Amino acid sequence: MTPNSSAPQKLYLLQLSTSTVPFPGGRTLDMSMGCYLLETGDGRHILIDSGLPADYQRAPGSPSAENEKNVIEHLADLGLRPDDIDTVICTHFDVDHAGHHDSFTRAEFIVQREHYDLARSGYERYAPIRAHWDHPDLRYRLVDGDTELQPGLTLIKTSGHTPGHQSVLVRLPRTGPVLLAIDAVAIQGAFTPDRQASPVDEDEEQLRASTRKLLDLVEREQVALTIFHHDGQQWQTLKKAPSFYD
C-alpha cells in the first residue's frame, strides 16, 4: 500500500482547560475544553476549532477553569506559529469553538454552508464572538453535507446541537479511524440511540438522528476511537499534546 502523502499522519489533542461543573442530583461533571491539530504526510497542518476567545468573560458564579493553555500557546509548544496552519475546520461557531479563528489569517476555513449562512444572517447564538469568526481577513470554503476533504479526512454533518454542526472522521496509519464527535455527542454517556437533548442543544430530533448516524458510522467504519469533546473523564484517559495518535 502506498502511503498517500496528503493523508493525516498525526492527531494531536490540545486540551485548553478543565473544570468541574455542578450536575443535577448534587453530583459534579468533569468538563474539558479542547481543539485538535492534524499533521499530514506532506507537512501541512489542519486545525479543528480554536477554543474560547482571549477576552472571554465567564458568567459570575460559574466554575473556574483550570489547566488553561490556549491554542496559540499549544501550537508554540509544538514549534508552530499561527501562519503554519493551512486549514481550519470549523465544527460550529459556539463561543468555546471559534474564539481564536481570527489568528489564522493564512488558513482556508471550512464550514457547512447551512451553518455559515445562518451565522452570517445574524443568528443570536453565534453573535457574541462574531468578530473572531467573521473577520474580514478570513477565507471560507463552504461545504454541503458529508464531505471527503482529502484522503483520510471526512467531514460528517451532524445537526441538532446547532444547525450545520459537523463532526470529523480521521483515518490514521496506526490507530485506524478516529471519530471526533465534537458537540454532536459531547459526553460518552450520551452516545445512545435514545438520548435526550440538553439545554444547549437546539433540536432534539436532529440531535438523535445525528447520534444514530455516528453510531452507525462507528460500526460501519470500525472506528477505533471516538472522542467525546467535553468529556473530562474520557480526556483523562486520552493521549494529549505533545503526545499524539498516529
Ligand SMILES: [Zn+2]
Ligand atoms: Zn462545545
